[in-house]
Amino acid sequence: MTQTQIPKPGTAAAVRPARRPIRLTSRRGFVIFGGALLPLAILLVWQLSITLGVVSVSQLPSPAMVFLAAIDLYERGQLTLYVAISTQRVLIGFAIGASLGVAAGALVGLSRGANVLLSPTLGAIRAVPSLAWVPLLLLWLGFGEQSKITLVAIGAFFPVYTTVSLALRHVDQHLVEAGRAFGLGGIRLFTAVQLPAVIPSVISGLRLALAQAWLFLVAAELLGASMGLGFLLSESGGNGRIDRIILAIVLLAVIGKITDAVVGIFEKWANKKWA
Amino acid sequence: MSTVSTSIAPAAAPARTSAPADNTSFSVDFSDIGRSFTAKPERGAARGSTVAPRPVLRDVSLTVQPGEVLAILGTSGCGKSTLLRIAGGLDEPSTGSIRIDGSPLNGIDARCAVGFQEPRLLPWRTIADNVALGLPRRIGRAEGKSRVAALLELVGLTSFADHRPRAVSGGMAQRASLARALARNPGVLLLDEPFGALDALTRLKMQDLLLDVHAAAPTTILLVTHDVDEALQLADRIILLGADDDADDMAGGRTGATIVQELVVPGGRPRDRGSAELAELRGRLLAGLGIDRHGQARGVAATHTIPHFPY
Ligand SMILES: Nc1ncnc2c1ncn2[C@@H]1O[C@H](COP(=O)(O)OP(=O)(O)OP(=O)(O)O)[C@@H](O)[C@H]1O
Ligand SMILES: [Mg+2]
Numbered sequence: 001m002t003q004t005q006i007p008k009p010g011t012a013a014a015v016r017p018a019r020r021p022i023r024l025t026s027r028r029g030f031v032i033f034g035g036a037l038l039p040l041a042i043l044l045v046w047q048l049s050i051t052l053g054v055v056s057v058s059q060l061p062s063p064a065m066v067f068l069a070a071i072d073l074y075e076r077g078q079l080t081l082y083v084a085i086s087t088q089r090v091l092i093g094f095a096i097g098a099s100l101g102v103a104a105g106a107l108v109g110l111s112r113g114a115n116v117l118l119s120p121t122l123g124a125i126r127a128v129p130s131l132a133w134v135p136l137l138l139l140w141l142g143f144g145e146q147s148k149i150t151l152v153a154i155g156a157f158f159p160v161y162t163t164v165s166l167a168l169r170h171v172d173q174h175l176v177e178a179g180r181a182f183g184l185g186g187i188r189l190f191t192a193v194q195l196p197a198v199i200p201s202v203i204s205g206l207r208l209a210l211a212q213a214w215l216f217l218v219a220a221e222l223l224g225a226s227m228g229l230g231f232l233l234s235e236s237g238g239n240g241r242i243d244r245i246i247l248a249i250v251l252l253a254v255i256g257k258i259t260d261a262v263v264g265i266f267e268k269w270a271n272k273k274w275a
Numbered sequence: 276m277s278t279v280s281t282s283i284a285p286a287a288a289p290a291r292t293s294a295p296a297d298n299t300s301f302s303v304d305f306s307d308i309g310r311s312f313t314a315k316p317e318r319g320a321a322r323g324s325t326v327a328p329r330p331v332l333r334d335v336s337l338t339v340q341p342g343e344v345l346a347i348l349g350t351s352g353c354g355k356s357t358l359l360r361i362a363g364g365l366d367e368p369s370t371g372s373i374r375i376d377g378s379p380l381n382g383i384d385a386r387c388a389v390g391f392q393e394p395r396l397l398p399w400r401t402i403a404d405n406v407a408l409g410l411p412r413r414i415g416r417a418e419g420k421s422r423v424a425a426l427l428e429l430v431g432l433t434s435f436a437d438h439r440p441r442a443v444s445g446g447m448a449q450r451a452s453l454a455r456a457l458a459r460n461p462g463v464l465l466l467d468e469p470f471g472a473l474d475a476l477t478r479l480k481m482q483d484l485l486l487d488v489h490a491a492a493p494t495t496i497l498l499v500t501h502d503v504d505e506a507l508q509l510a511d512r513i514i515l516l517g518a519d520d521d522a523d524d525m526a527g528g529r530t531g532a533t534i535v536q537e538l539v540v541p542g543g544r545p546r547d548r549g550s551a552e553l554a555e556l557r558g559r560l561l562a563g564l565g566i567d568r569h570g571q572a573r574g575v576a577a578t579h580t581i582p583h584f585p586y
């Protein structure tokens with residue numbers, strides 16, 4: 001009798017933590033399903049509006065036509081090429097812009113002199129719209145990769161620069177003083193106290209920068225390119241291929257979301273580690 | 276009534292304390308220290324109107340002997356932390372100068388270690404790594420590790436070595452902060468209310484621990500506290516910061532605070548917490564802090580000369 005009773009409390013205790021109700025909105029399956037709900041609904045409305053004849057196919061091609069356009073481009077070898085070249089431009093430009101952004105942000109955030117000297121100029125440059133750079137970069141750097149990568153780098157630079165310089169100015173001065181009191185200074189103080197303190201903001205800056213890099217990429221490719229998703233947009237605009245335009249938009253949305261999700265995972269990990 | 280505690284303690288507590296016996300301690304010399312803060316002019320104040328600097332400390336002259344434990348008492352806001360920060364090179368006096376071991380203090384000094392009033396632990400480091408921040412620069416990796424482990428053992432945080440500061444209690448964080456200061460093995464230890472966040476029992480334990488550490492390696496300790504009993508229990512000498520009698524508020528709002536009482540605590544440590552002699556001194560200090568002592572003094576004279584170290 002007692003033997004049958006003894007395991008009971010044990011199992012109950014072992015089961016209880018697992019049984020603790022997880023909120024529905026934080027269950028993984030629900031999150032994925034919930035996130036996919038709206039795109040599926042849009043797809044459905046899109047298809048319905050065509051089958052019911054609300055819009056004409058010449059105005060809005062059906063999902064199947066867009067899919068066929070993708071297959072067609074893929075068979076010509078253009079789809080993979082365009083996606084690859086666009087992604088490559090974004091990644092290289094992002095890497096360059098983000099590194100410069102961290103460096104400039106650190107300089108302006110840590111040194112009052114650099115702040116006085118640099119921040120008005122950088123603030124003014126930031127105010128220039130992305131498209132304004134395109135003609136200038138094309139004339140200076142030509143039609144090749146450099147002009148696009150430079151524009152993407154400009155786009156990635158500013159979110160990182162802004163978040164890093166602001167975050168460094170708001171590092172808890174008590175902690176900085178404690179670091180100094182224990183003999184840290186200069187680069188050692190930076191790596192031991194200031195950098196770890198701003199890492200969460202650096203990463204959210206990187207995330208913003210990546211999104212902005214895609215925006216600037218399309219600007220660069222729209223106006224002067226022979227490959228890439230932006231070029232696909234401008235070319236299809238010229239010859240009226242609405243199916244390809246929609247395809248390009250969908251691809252930009254999907255790839256942008258994927259790269260953002262990768263940084264998001266990194267952000268979660270880093271926040272756990274540093275915050 | 277000098278005891279032999281300093282000579283026997285290294286043998287009695289070598290396993291518990293990690294500070295090596297070759298610890299050197301330094302004298303601290305304040306001469307005519309004054310400090311005033313200039314408040315920022317208020318918005319809307321007439322342009323060009325100058326805001327007079329507000330004096331916080333004035334005329335603080337004091338010599339702390341090597342190995343002495345000095346307690347600094349005073350009401351809240353009277354400038355205790357300010358004085359300690361000046362001693363640590365974290366703040367500069369407006370007037371006067373300070374010397375450590377005879378040489379003028381110039382900025383942050385490697386010979387001093389500070390235990391701040393707040394724990395100030397780096398939130399992204401574990402407790403052990405935070406304590407390791409206090410280690411002297413030249414120390415080796417393995418030696419540093421064993422020293423950190425010994426200090427964590429000392430303050431009773433061994434099982435929390437891998438926790439983040441936000442996962443430990445306020446009192447634990449403060450003990451970690453104390454361990455970090457001790458890790459320096461400093462010649463001058465500056466402690467700003469190191470036991471303020473501890474419960475009464477842990478506080479008594481930590482006081483004894485500090486005495487053990489000091490006995491094993493008699494460093495100079497400047498201890499800021501608002502607890503009269505703690506000062507009497509730990510210190511060789513107590514100074515009371517406050518305004519002079521002619522100023523009208525306790526914290527010295529107008530003229531700045533200075534040393535209004537200085538007394539040598541008789542007897543070697545550890546002291547009987549309930550002795551009549553200490554009770555008399557307690558009454559006097561409380562009176563100096565503006566507290567009614569509720570009773571008559573029993574007339575035990577406290578010496579005003581500083582006995583030679585070791586006491
Ligand atoms: N950086 C500063 N700027 C302006 N005023 C300051 C500054 N630091 C301290 N003060 C002023 O100096 C006075 C003394 O401050 P301090 O921190 O030394 O007090 P304290 O004696 O340590 O008080 P407590 O026991 O509450 O910690 C306070 O009135 C405070 O307003
Ligand atoms: Mg204080």
